[in-house]
Amino acid sequence: MKKQTSDYFAKTLEKGLRVLALFDEDHSSWTLTAIAEKVEVNLTTAYRLVNTFLELGYFKKDPKTKLLSLGPMAIALGNRLLRGFDINKVVEPLVDEAHYKYRISIDVSLFHRFNLVQLYKKEDSNTLTYKQETVSEFFYCTAMGKAVLSCLDAAEQEDLVERQSFKKMAENTIIDKNILYRELAEIRKKGYATNNEEYIKGLIAIAAPILRRGNNTPLGAISFTTTILDQTLVEFEKNYALILCDLARKIARKICNI
Amino acid sequence: MKKQTSDYFAKTLEKGLRVLALFDEDHSSWTLTAIAEKVEVNLTTAYRLVNTFLELGYFKKDPKTKLLSLGPMAIALGNRLLRGFDINKVVEPLVDEAHYKYRISIDVSLFHRFNLVQLYKKEDSNTLTYKQETVSEFFYCTAMGKAVLSCLDAAEQEDLVERQSFKKMAENTIIDKNILYRELAEIRKKGYATNNEEYIKGLIAIAAPILRRGNNTPLGAISFTTTILDQTLVEFEKNYALILCDLARKIARKICNI
DNA sequence: AATCTACTTACTATAATAGTAAGTTTAAGT
DNA sequence: ACTTAAACTTACTATTATAGTAAGTAGATT
Missing domain, CATH: 1.10.10.10 (Winged helix-like DNA-binding domain superfamily/Winged helix DNA-binding domain)
Structure with a gap:
């Protein structure tokens, strides 16, 4: 405020x-x-x-x-708001294409004032799903949140981490800041984050940051989601991590000017 | 106002x-x-x-x-506005189903204060399309408009007709009120309206009113749209009029309480 | 550098709003 | 049918937010 x-x-x-x-x-x-x-x-x-x-x-x-x-x-x-947002024209077709090709649930959110605001979501209708907040402050326990955190500079990262509630959402939720910081460093190297049932039991995800061209600050993130009923996190990473990072870069390239 | x-x-x-x-x-x-x-x-x-x-x-x-x-x-x-509108939950799947089955452009609008407000639209991506207003006051030259007009009672119908501009939008636009009234009577009997290139050259459509249960006043309308490049109006009617009216009834049944 | 255009800020009379409190309707219980 | 309670609606004004004028500033164009 x-x-x-x-x-x-x-x-x-x-x-x-x-x-x-x-x-x-x-x-x-x-x-x-x-x-x-x-x-x-x-x-x-x-x-x-x-x-x-x-x-x-x-x-x-x-x-x-x-x-x-x-x-x-x-x-x-x-209707007008969704269509009047220029980014949607770019993001929608890219996400739709990937969704239909790989049959996975995809979610694109923008990073805005310490929040992730959902921009576009495509769910596979045949899988389990969960209620997604359109504005979420769960950076510490979601793949997208960690992806964004990982590529902030030290001061901003700390600022955002300090704002987290670190509530235990599920068994695997990281509630220790030091563990989180260590993971963020690794995510930064890998280029994508994972969510190993840290937010909702059974839900796993991988997410890559969408980076502003030039200064590499995070504009948002894209995530692929599935459940442990469908595949393990290891399989999921092996199958889709490259595709995910590729899609993130594609989107970044198209929306350089926001 | x-x-x-x-x-x-x-x-x-x-x-x-x-x-x-x-x-x-x-x-x-x-x-x-x-x-x-x-x-x-x-x-x-x-x-x-x-x-x-x-x-x-x-x-x-x-x-x-x-x-x-x-x-x-x-x-x-x-996002929230579209999802928060209970009718969408009902209309979307019905329209989507028909769209995928028949591969046609479908548009559902609500009748509200002398306007047709677009509720949901599904376009076939491989066909020509046109710019659709989310709120439109063209009742005299569109299939949906005529469909709604046709099932108003005499006083309301006249009221709404008097509000029309009767601008010549295309070659076939009806600009004579008497001709319009005669056509509306026919539409009422048939149960659906047509648009024979009356709004945009090359664009044809059929539309059926969505009627409130009980009093039969129009709640909105549903239209199927195509171009003369694809089929003639006669063919289009023959192929789809029954499906259209059926879908209109289905939707009406589901959203009795608005 | 001069000019123009579009945006931003300062200031104040006026009109819009907040809040209190008094009706009114509706629903539920007796 | 009467009573009560809860939720909504309206009336009334002190206060405050806003509209509008006008002056100032920044950026673009000549």
Whole structure:
């Protein structure tokens, strides 16, 4: 969080966006009270925001239950936002191609303000899957997170590591900073990171950083995911590590200018 | 446009949403001045809104050109909005299935406040395509528009017809209201509408209304689109009209409660 | 160097919003 | 059917955020 007390910051807009961001596939409807609580605004303020969304067609309200959910205009906006993002035009076809060729679950995220923001995801429909956060702060226990961490300079790396919760997510979660630092050094040499059931039991992944051209700072990361029911991590690495790193470089080359 | 002078309408939020909605695949970057003009706000106001989006990560700004484009948070929002809309969960698989089975371009839109808002689209990648608006007010010259018009009651139908511009979009565009009314009556009987190069030269389509259960008012429409390079309208109708109407009914059955 | 254009900042009157509190509706329990 | 509680809606104002004017700055172009 920054200052945001500047003369040039529209607070009402920020609150509105926070309301809008409450809605996702697991939370497709909300009560007014819940919105007011989550966004931390007065009930009347929440009412005004919600009413604005209703008037504009972004929300709809069940007349009986008063439950609020997204309306047609929200979809139109969602469509536009995804298509209006120039990177998507580049990343989508590359990811789709690899997905159809190798039949694996692929995920591309951008590194942004201490978060990994999901840009594009392609899942194999015949495999187990897991709920992916669109904005995640789990750098210490995910392949993508470690991939990004590994190629930050020392100061930034430490800064980000210090922000981690080091909560034990699964049996293999690394909760010792020193072990993590050692692994990060190795990842940097190898060029890609692994997730050996460190986030969710049974879930394994490999991920490579997508590097900015020139200064080699991480722009984001790409990961391949599967489960131990399908193959072992060793097999997975042997089969796909090269392809993964190659794809990461391809994407980096195409989106030099962000 | 409604009153919107109510105590319970957040004007700043509305303006912000108007700014956000400027971005789409054809307009992925804007100058501040252009935004101020389009949204019809003072330059300073535009600056404040834009700055808010920048602070929050929804926009990014090219430091050299000052051009504004969407940032990672906008993608995250786009993803959430599309996934948070419960109807999508129902419509997507049905449309995808039909698309893969018949290899045609399918478009599902919702009827909302005198507009058709695109909900989901699946295009055949090997055919010619056209720029599709996510929100369109062309009811008189599109198959989906006519499909929706055809099943409104007399008063609403007239209301909506009166709102049309009747601009000559292509050679076959219907610009005579009486001819349109006659065609709408026929469409109602047939159960689906056609577009015989009335919107864009070479583009043909068939569309069926998606009807609310119970009162039979139109909730939206579904269309199949192709070009005259691929088949004639007569062939297209013969091949797909039944499938189309069937799919419309299937979707209607699933989304009874919106 | 001069000029133009587009962006950024400063300042303040005005209009928008936050918050309190008082209605109102709806649902559930008696 | 009546009572109560919870959630939503509306009314009212002090306060604050925002709009708009205007001045200043940076970058590009001549």
